[in-house]
Each structure stands twice: as structure tokens, then as C-alpha cells.
Amino acid sequence: MTESPILRAEDLVKVYPIRGTGQELRAAAGVSFTLDRGETLGIVGESGCGKSTTGRLLVRLEEPTSGRIELAGEDVTRVRGRALRAVHRRIQLVFQDPFASLNPRLTVAQTLEEVLRVYQLAGDKAGRRRRVQELLGMVGLRTGFAERYPHQMSGGQCQRVGIARALAVEPQVVVLDEPVSALDVSVQSEVMNLLTRLRDELELSYVFISHDLGMVRHISDRIVVMYLGRIVELGPWRAVSDEPLHPYTRALQEAVPLADPDLEAGREIEPLRGEVPDPANPPSGCVFHPRCPLAEDVCRTEDPALLELLPGHQAACHVAAREVARAGRPA
Amino acid sequence: MTAVLSVRGLTTVLHLADGPVEVVKSVSFDIGAGETVALVGESGSGKSMTMLSVMGLHPQPTAEIVGGEVLLDDVDLVGADERYRRSVRGSSMAMVYQDPMTSLNPLMRIGAQIEEVLTAHGTSRRAAQARVLEVLAEVGIPQPARAARAFPHEFSGGMRQRVVIAMAIALRPALLIADEPTTALDVTIQQQIIALVRRLQAETGTAVMWITHDLGVVARVASRLLVMYAGRLVETGSTRAVFARPEHPYTAGLIAAIPPARVAERAPLRQIPGAPPDAAHAPSGCPFHPRCPEVVPRCREEMPPLTQRPGSAAACWVPPSQWSVPADAERGQAS
Ligand SMILES: Nc1ncnc2c1ncn2[C@@H]1O[C@H](COP(=O)(O)OP(=O)(O)OP(=O)(O)O)[C@@H](O)[C@H]1O
Ligand SMILES: Nc1ncnc2c1ncn2[C@@H]1O[C@H](COP(=O)(O)OP(=O)(O)OP(=O)(O)O)[C@@H](O)[C@H]1O
Ligand code: SF4
Ligand code: SF4
Ligand SMILES: [Mg+2]
Ligand SMILES: [Mg+2]
Numbered sequence: 001m002t003e004s005p006i007l008r009a010e011d012l013v014k015v016y017p018i019r020g021t022g023q024e025l026r027a028a029a030g031v032s033f034t035l036d037r038g039e040t041l042g043i044v045g046e047s048g049c050g051k052s053t054t055g056r057l058l059v060r061l062e063e064p065t066s067g068r069i070e071l072a073g074e075d076v077t078r079v080r081g082r083a084l085r086a087v088h089r090r091i092q093l094v095f096q097d098p099f100a101s102l103n104p105r106l107t108v109a110q111t112l113e114e115v116l117r118v119y120q121l122a123g124d125k126a127g128r129r130r131r132v133q134e135l136l137g138m139v140g141l142r143t144g145f146a147e148r149y150p151h152q153m154s155g156g157q158c159q160r161v162g163i164a165r166a167l168a169v170e171p172q173v174v175v176l177d178e179p180v181s182a183l184d185v186s187v188q189s190e191v192m193n194l195l196t197r198l199r200d201e202l203e204l205s206y207v208f209i210s211h212d213l214g215m216v217r218h219i220s221d222r223i224v225v226m227y228l229g230r231i232v233e234l235g236p237w238r239a240v241s242d243e244p245l246h247p248y249t250r251a252l253q254e255a256v257p258l259a260d261p262d263l264e265a266g267r268e269i270e271p272l273r274g275e276v277p278d279p280a281n282p283p284s285g286c287v288f289h290p291r292c293p294l295a296e297d298v299c300r301t302e303d304p305a306l307l308e309l310l311p312g313h314q315a316a317c318h319v320a321a322r323e324v325a326r327a328g329r330p331a
Numbered sequence: 332m333t334a335v336l337s338v339r340g341l342t343t344v345l346h347l348a349d350g351p352v353e354v355v356k357s358v359s360f361d362i363g364a365g366e367t368v369a370l371v372g373e374s375g376s377g378k379s380m381t382m383l384s385v386m387g388l389h390p391q392p393t394a395e396i397v398g399g400e401v402l403l404d405d406v407d408l409v410g411a412d413e414r415y416r417r418s419v420r421g422s423s424m425a426m427v428y429q430d431p432m433t434s435l436n437p438l439m440r441i442g443a444q445i446e447e448v449l450t451a452h453g454t455s456r457r458a459a460q461a462r463v464l465e466v467l468a469e470v471g472i473p474q475p476a477r478a479a480r481a482f483p484h485e486f487s488g489g490m491r492q493r494v495v496i497a498m499a500i501a502l503r504p505a506l507l508i509a510d511e512p513t514t515a516l517d518v519t520i521q522q523q524i525i526a527l528v529r530r531l532q533a534e535t536g537t538a539v540m541w542i543t544h545d546l547g548v549v550a551r552v553a554s555r556l557l558v559m560y561a562g563r564l565v566e567t568g569s570t571r572a573v574f575a576r577p578e579h580p581y582t583a584g585l586i587a588a589i590p591p592a593r594v595a596e597r598a599p600l601r602q603i604p605g606a607p608p609d610a611a612h613a614p615s616g617c618p619f620h621p622r623c624p625e626v627v628p629r630c631r632e633e634m635p636p637l638t639q640r641p642g643s644a645a646a647c648w649v650p651p652s653q654w655s656v657p658a659d660a661e662r663g664q665a666s
Contacts, residue, residue, distance in 0.1 A: 046517040154606040184373045184607055185544055186622075189588035189600035196599065211518060214547070218590035218597055242593055255518040256592050257547030262571060264550040271522035275487055291519075 004073045005034035006205045007058065007091070007173055012067035014053050018280055025280045027053040028064070029229035032306075035173065040199065040206040042220030042237070044213050044252065046276055050229040051209045055175045058207060059093040060084060072172070089119060092166035096178035098158035102150040108136070108161050109146035115168045135164040140194060156187035160194065167198070175207040180215065192219060214256045217241040222312075225249045228279055228287045231306055235313030245315035245330045247292050248272075286318065294319045334361040334402075335505045335538050336385070336424065341399035341409075343384045346392065355381045356562040357399065359637075362506060367532065367539045369549040369570070371585075372559035375609035378542045381559070382508050386426055387416040422452050424506040425499035429514050431491035434498065435483040441467075442479025445498045452502055462501060469534075470497040471527060489520035496527065503535060510542040525552055546589055550574065558582050561608050561618035563634075568643030576658060578645035580625045583658040601656075617648070624656045625649045 014028040028050045035041050043051050056062045058069065060076060069077045076087045095101040102111060112132045116122045122131035133143055139160040150158055159179060166174050176195065180188040196219060199206055210216050216223055216237075223240040225233040225248065233246040244250050251272045258264045274291045277283055283290050289299040298318050306316040309324040320330050343355035354377050362368050372378050383389040385401050387408060401408040403423055408416055428434060436444055442463045449459035467475035470493040483491055492512055499507055509528065513521035529552065532539055541552050549556050549570060556573055558566040558581065566579040577583040587601035605622040608614060614621055620630040629648050637646040651658060 046519060156606055185546070185585060186373060186588060186603040187606055190602045190604070192590075193599045193602060213518075214590045214592060217592070218600070238595070251519050251522075255522050257550045257589075258592050265571070267551075269522055269526055269551070271526050272519045273523075275489055275520060276517065 003037060005070075006037045006039075006072055007035040007207075008068075008070040009033050009054070009058065010068040010070070012054065012057055012069070013065045014050075014057055014062065015065040021280075023280050026229050026282075027279065028057065029282075031067075031226075031229075031231055033224055033231070033234060035205050035207060036221075037172075037205055038199075038203055039221045040208055040219055042216035042223040043207060043209045043226060044211065044216045044223060045226035046211060048276060048279060049226040051211075051226060052177055053229075054226070055093060055177045055207065055209055058173075059091050059175050060087050061093065085119070089169045090171055091173040091175065092169060092171040094159075094162050094166050094174060094176045094179050097182055098155050098162050099150055101162055102158055104150050107147050107149055108132075108141075108153075108164075111161065112136075112165060112168055115165055119169050121169065131168070135168055138167060138198065139164045154187070155183050156191060159183060159191055163191075163194070163198070167202070171204070173205045173207070175209070177209045178211070179208075181210065181212070188215075195219065212256075213241060213252045217256075225252065228276065228282055230287065230316065231314075232288065232317070233313075233315045234306070235310070235315075239310070239313050243329075245309055245313065245320040245324065246288075246317050247294050247319075248288050286316070333364055335364050335404075336362045336540075337400070337402040338381075338385060339400040339402065341381065341384055341396065341401060343380055343389060343394055343396050345380075345394050353397075354394075354562050355384055358559075358562075358564055359399075360557055360564065360567065362538050362540060364505065365532070365536045365538055366555065367541060367553045369541045369543060369553035369556040370559060371543060371546065371549055371556055373544055373607040376559045376607060377562040378559055379510055382426065382510060382540065382542060386420060386424065386508065387413070388420075388426070418452070421448055421499075421504065422502045423504055424508060425502070425504045426508040426510060427492070427495050427499050427512045429511040431488070431495040432483065434495045435491065437483050439482070440479065441481055441483065441486075441494050445479075445494075445501055448498055448501055454502075466497045466501045467494070469500070469531065470494070471523075472497070489516055489523065492516065492524055493527065496524075496531075500531060500535070500537065504537060506538045506540065507531075508540045508542070511544070513548065514543070514545070521548075528552070546585060558585075561613035563618065563646065564637055564644075565619065565647070566643075566645045567637075568645075572643060576651065578643065578651055579619075579647050580623050580649075580654065580656075581619050582645075583651075583654075583656075584622075584624075587658070617646070625654050 010032050012028050012031040016025045016027055018025055031054055045051055057064050071090055079087060109132050112135055113128045116128045116131060122128045132146055136143060136145055141160050180191050208219050220237045223237050224231055227248050233240055233249045244253055254269060272291045285301045286299040286304050289295040304316045304318045306314050307321055308314045309321055323330050339359050341355055341358045344351040344353050358381055370378050384396050396409055403419055445463045446459045449462055450456060463479055464475045467478050472478045472493055513524050553570050556570050557564050560581055566582045574586060577586055584601055584603040603622050616632045617630040617635055620626045627649060635646045635648045637644045
């Protein structure tokens with residue numbers, strides 16, 4: 001493909017000061033990837049690994065400490081004012097908490113009309129009204145929902161409004177930060193199907209953030225696995241989810257249950273030891289080494305580079321790199 | 332198998348501003364010695380209220396048990412006096428909550444809190460102190476002596492949950508009730524807690540009732556499951572049988588809504604239209620009827636009974652052989 005990616009993140013770093021300590025925390029510690037047009041890139045990892053930080057940087061709700069963000073080939077890393085608003089017309093964020101992300105005092109119609117007014121879309125008042133109805137239709141809400149307040153809707157319905165609000169500006173890219181995590185199980189599949197349908201119909205590109213590898217696997221073309229602010233693995237969805245190269249991804253994979261209880265019953269679970277270390281004091285060498293079942297001496301001193309070990313499939317692991325070089329696959 | 336717990340027709344109402352509502356509706360089940368049973372249902376279905384009622388810890392006077400029996404060692408706890416109930420709590424059955432801070436006093440050292448549970452049930456102080464260190468080690472807390480002197484805030488969420496489990500098993504109860512103990516934890520820590528409970532169970536023979544909304548957890552921990560919807564049990568059976576051949580359309584929908592692992596083709600997920608009602612606003616007849624793809628006119632008027640079959644039960648008027656959406660429809664094909 002010669003077409004440039006719709007979104008490119010290059011060595012993104014976000015450093016937060018820790019209040020009252022003089023210490024710093026690298027919430028994103030050098031994150032690089034590309035997102036092709038129409039592609040869905042999943043980002044998976046545990047709490048605090050930097051998924052939301054990365055998402056906020058991508059949509060430029062925050063400015064990275066260093067690194068570069070390109071939207072359709074254009075450097076948008078530090079744009080401000082009107083240029084930033086133009087960026088927000090092309091890339092939007094959907095939040096995890098469907099209630100908290102809506103203004104409780106505005107009806108659904110008011111919420112959506114507000115966005116249209118701010119971005120001067122859909123013409124006059126009548127035009128905005130029509131567009132609101134169209135947006136509600138797109139996310140599968142009856143027109144009656146236009147007059148409802150957030151507290152008069154279920155979680156799934158609020159999340160649909162959140163999606164409609166993101167789509168109101170006709171973006172090319174939508175960053176979805178845990179869009180189904182707060183929803184009831186029976187409602188999650190509905191929102192997942194809606195997202196898939198909208199992506200295909202509107203030719204959207206997604207960054208889909210979740211701690212649930214099962215959900216990420218379901219919707220992504222490629223998957224990024226993060227640990228302590230770093231990408232530890234990146235590759236095609238099947239390769240990463242079903243034949244992971246990195247020991248951390250393998251631990252996440254073990255947590256995804258097999259729907260077949262016969263297989264599940266016979267499955268040994270060997271949970272990772274320990275917990276995610278303090279991101280303000282990351283371990284030396286490979287940041288995963290204190291929890292890694294495969295750690296060797298070199299892992300304690302040398303930070304493994306993120307390398308393309310198989311076609312299109314990168315991992316940051318000394319042992320995986322050696323095993324793939326030797327046997328063509330991970331140990 | 333001898334039952335450690337038999338619940339019969341348990342019914343609990345909440346006295347709310349606009350009148351009383353039943354949130355636990357004639358719930359019956361047994362838990363055998365050493366067994367792991369999962370109680371599955373969505374938010375508001377009545378899982379916690381059921382097990383709080385069993386423990387006698389339902390929020391009184393708002394919540395009131397108005398019917399049924401909770402038989403523990405052949406004694407009905409509903410009719411028993413509070414002193415007796417207190418004596419079995421902790422020693423015969425103990426509960427672990429989603430938020431470990433529900434069970435922990437933030438101002439008290441961890442060792443002292445566990446010790447208090449032991450001495451309240453007649454263990455001598457010396458024996459209790461020794462048991463505290465032993466039980467902290469059992470749940471995999473490094474340096475138990477140091478941990479015993481620490482306060483809850485010095486621990487991570489996962490470690491606090493281990494402390495609460497230590498407190499719950501200190502008296503070696505015959506039944507451990509775990510109410511979503513892993514929901515707030517990271518996936519790798521969830522796996523640690525699941526592995527811990529499995530190991531404790533193998534070592535001590537404790538029966539476990541695992542409350543969860545996560546069918547993945549069920550497949551992993553439980554040999555039998557109870558599915559709850561709007562305050563009622565709608566399906567029960569062995570985990571294997573229910574996953575392979577669900578007999579209630581709600582269970583079938585829940586199972587099919589999970590993205591299947593290891594499949595090459597990703598089909599749209601099965602949807603259940605609408606949202607779960609809370610127990611307080613359950614529809615008439617079969618409470619699932621507004622969302623059910625198999626609904627027939629009778630469903631709107633009459634509540635189907637939980638029909639017992641050998642080893643399983645389902646509350647549905649329409650047998651699976653007549654369903655329009657077969658239980659395994661729309662599942663991806665394993666490659
Ligand atoms: N505004 C901020 N100021 C200081 N630290 C922050 C800020 N935002 C995030 N952090 C820290 O940065 C790290 C990454 O946080 P982030 O929210 O990106 O993680 P996440 O992967 O989205 O986690 P979760 O799964 O819990 O949402 C965490 O250690 C967090 O505490
Ligand atoms: N203290 C309370 N006061 C009023 N209503 C309550 C109270 N506790 C629970 N309820 C109601 O009782 C019903 C059952 O709640 P319960 O907590 O048992 O559900 P659950 O299945 O445990 O849900 P979750 O998965 O959200 O924990 C719900 O309708 C809930 O709104
Ligand atoms: S580099 Fe070493 S410690 Fe890091 S993941 Fe690979 S084997 Fe484990
Ligand atoms: S009784 Fe009727 S509405 Fe209820 S689950 Fe069965 S078919 Fe569906
Ligand atoms: Mg986040
Ligand atoms: Mg509950």
C-alpha cells in the first residue's frame with residue numbers, strides 16, 4: 001500500500017510529575033505505531049500501563065512530553081487553537097464511563113446539537129435537528145431518546161449517545177477507551193456489534209482500548225500489548241492473541257477463558273507472580289523481569305528492543321528473539 | 332454428597348419508599364461439601380442480596396427475609412436467634428466481598444483484625460496469634476510477620492483481597508462465599524486469586540460459592556452454576572452441561588455473547604435486546620419475556636416454574652428443541 005497511514009505515533013512519551021515528591025512518572029515511555037485507513041488497532045494491558053494516556057495523546061486532549069503524532073501525514077503534535085479544533089473534527093474519543101461522560105443537565109438532543117454548533121456543522125437549527133435524528137438512527141436509538149436525560153437511560157443507551165456524539169463531527173478516526181467495560185454483559189455484545197457495523201459503514205479507523213484481550217481480539221486487525229508505559233508486543237490479531245511471542249501476552253491470553261468448559265476444566269492456570277511495579281520506579285533491564293517466568297540474567301540488565309521477529313509481528317523480549325531466530329517460533 | 336448449605340424458597344423483600352419489593356424470589360439450592368458453585372447474573376439481579384440473606388447480613392430493617400429456610404447443619408438460620416447466627420458466621424461460613432475495604436478496618440493492623448475474628452469464636456490469644464501468621468502464609472502473603480503489623484492501606488488491592496480471604500478462612504469454614512472478589516482486580520491478579528481459592532479448596536475441602544457476572548470466571552472455577560435473573564434462579568446445572576446445552580434462552584444468550592477464543596472467523600456477537608431489569612421492576616410473567624427471542628403469549632402472563640431434571644433445572648415454557656435461535660447459533664467455527 002502506498003497510501004500513508006491515517007494516524008502515526010512516533011516515540012510518544014508522556015511524563016507526569018508526582019505531586020509533592022519531586023518524582024516523575026513515565027505514563028507513556030516511547031510508544032510507536034501506525035493506524036491504516038479503515039483499520040482497527042487494539043490496545044490491551046493492565047490498569048496503569050498507559051492505555052488511556054496514549055489515547056488522550058492521540059486525540060490531543062494532552063500534549064506529549066516528546067514524540068510526534070501525525071494525522072493523515074500532517075504533524076499535529078503541538079497544534080493549538082483553530083488547528084487543534086480541526087484535528088478534533090478528524091479524531092474523536094469515546095470514554096469508558098457512559099454516565100460520567102454526559103452532562104446530566106442536557107438532553108440527548110441538546111448534547112448532540114451543542115457539538116454541531118461548536119463545530120458549525122449541519123447548518124441552521126432545523127438542519128441540526130435533522131442531523132440529531134440521523135445520528136440517533138445511526139446508533140440505533142429511537143427518535144424519542146432525543147428528549148431524554150442521561151439518568152433516564154441505561155448504560156448501553158448512554159454509551160450509544162457517547163458514540164453518536166463522537167460521530168457527530170464525521171471523524172475519520174475514533175479512539176474508544178474501554179467502551180464496553182462498564183456495561184452489563186448482555187449489553188456489551190450489542191455495543192460491540194454496533195461499533196463493528198459503524199466502522200464498516202462509515203469507513204472509520206479505530207483505536208480500541210481495553211483490558212480484555214477477548215474483546216480486543218474480537219474487533220481488532222492488529223493488537224498492541226502495553227506494559228508499564230511500553231509496547232511489549234504488536235502484530236496481527238490472530239498472531240498476538242493466539243500465538244503470542246511475549247511472556248506477558250501469554251499471561252493475558254491465559255486469562256481469556258475458553259468457551260468450551262471441557263477444555264477449560266483441563267487447563268492448568270499458572271498465574272504470573274507479583275504485581276505491576278510502581279511506574280515511578282520501573283525495574284532495570286526488561287521492565288517485566290520481576291514477574292517473568294522466563295527471565296534470564298541478561299533480562300535484569302538489558303532493556304530488550306521492540307523488534308520485528310516475524311513478518312509484521314514485533315516483540316520486546318530477549319528470549320523470544322533468540323527462540324524465533326533458532327526455531328522460527330517462540331519457546 | 333452431603334449438603335453444607337440448603338436454601339429453600341428464600342424470599343427477601345426490600346422496604347422502599349414506594350412500598351415493599353421482592354428482590355430475592357423463592358430461591359432454592361444446595362451446596363455440597365467441597366463443591367464450587369457459581370451464582371451468575373447481571374447487575375441488580377439479586378446475587379448479593381441472596382447471599383447476604385443466607386449469611387443474615389442483609390441490610391436490616393430495609394431488607395427483610397419473608398419466607399424460606401437457610402439450613403446449615405440442619406439448623407434453620409432464618410428462625411435462629413442472632414447469637415447463633417453470629418456464632419456460625421466465620422466459623423461455618425464466611426463471605427468475601429468485591430471491595431476488600433468492606434471487611435477491613437482502615438485503622439487497625441491486619442494481624443489484630445484477623446486475631447479478633449479468631450478470639451471472638453473462642454480461640455485463645457496465643458493460638459490466634461500463631462494462626463494469623465499461618466493463615467497469612469497460606470494465602471501467599473510474603474513475610475507474614477511483617478504483614479500482620481501493617482495497616483490495610485499499605486497493601487495493593489490484590490494483597491488486600493488476600494488478607495480478606497485469610498480472615499475468611501482463618502476458622503476453616505465449611506463454606507466460603509466469594510462475592511465478585513476479582514471484579515475490581517487486574518486480569519493477572521484475578522488469575523492469582525482464582526488459583527489461590529482453587530488451592531485452598533484442594534487443601535482444606537472448603538465449599539465455595541462464587542458470585543460473578545463473568546461467565547469466563549464460571550467456566551474456570553465452578554463445577555456447577557446457578558443463573559439468576561430479576562431475583563429468580565432461571566437455570567441450574569453442571570457447568571459443562573449448561574455451557575454445552577443451555578436450557579434457558581437467557582443463559583444461551585449470555586454464553587453466545589462472549590467473543591469466542593481461538594476462532595478464525597469473527598461473526599457478530601449474539602445480542603440480547605434491551606437491558607436487565609432490576610429485581611424491583613421485574614416484568615410480569617417470565618421476567619425475561621421482553622428480551623426473549625423465544626417468547627410465546629403464555630410467557631407474558633405466567634411465570635414458568637424452575638422445572639427439575641436430573642442434575643439440572645430451567646424456568647422456561649419453551650424447550651430448547653423448539654427454539655427459533657438454537658443455543659449454538661452464530662458461534663464462530665473453531666479452526
Ligand atoms: N494526569 C495524571 N497525572 C499523574 N499521573 C497520571 C495522570 N494520568 C495518568 N497517570 C498515571 O499514569 C499511569 C498510566 O495511566 P493510564 O490511565 O494511562 O493507564 P490505563 O492503562 O488507562 O489504566 P486503566 O486500565 O486503569 O484505565 C498510571 O500510573 C497513572 O497513575
Ligand atoms: N441497600 C439497598 N437499598 C435499596 N435497594 C437495594 C439495596 N441493595 C440492593 N438493592 C436492590 O436490590 C436488588 C438486588 O441487588 P443485588 O445487590 O443483590 O444485585 P447483584 O446481583 O448483587 O448486582 P451487582 O452485580 O450489581 O452486585 C437491586 O434491584 C438493587 O437495586
Ligand atoms: S526479556 Fe526476559 S524478562 Fe523480559 S519478557 Fe523476555 S524473557 Fe521475560
Ligand atoms: S418462558 Fe418464555 S419468555 Fe421466558 S425464557 Fe422461556 S420462552 Fe423466553
Ligand atoms: Mg484507562
Ligand atoms: Mg452484588
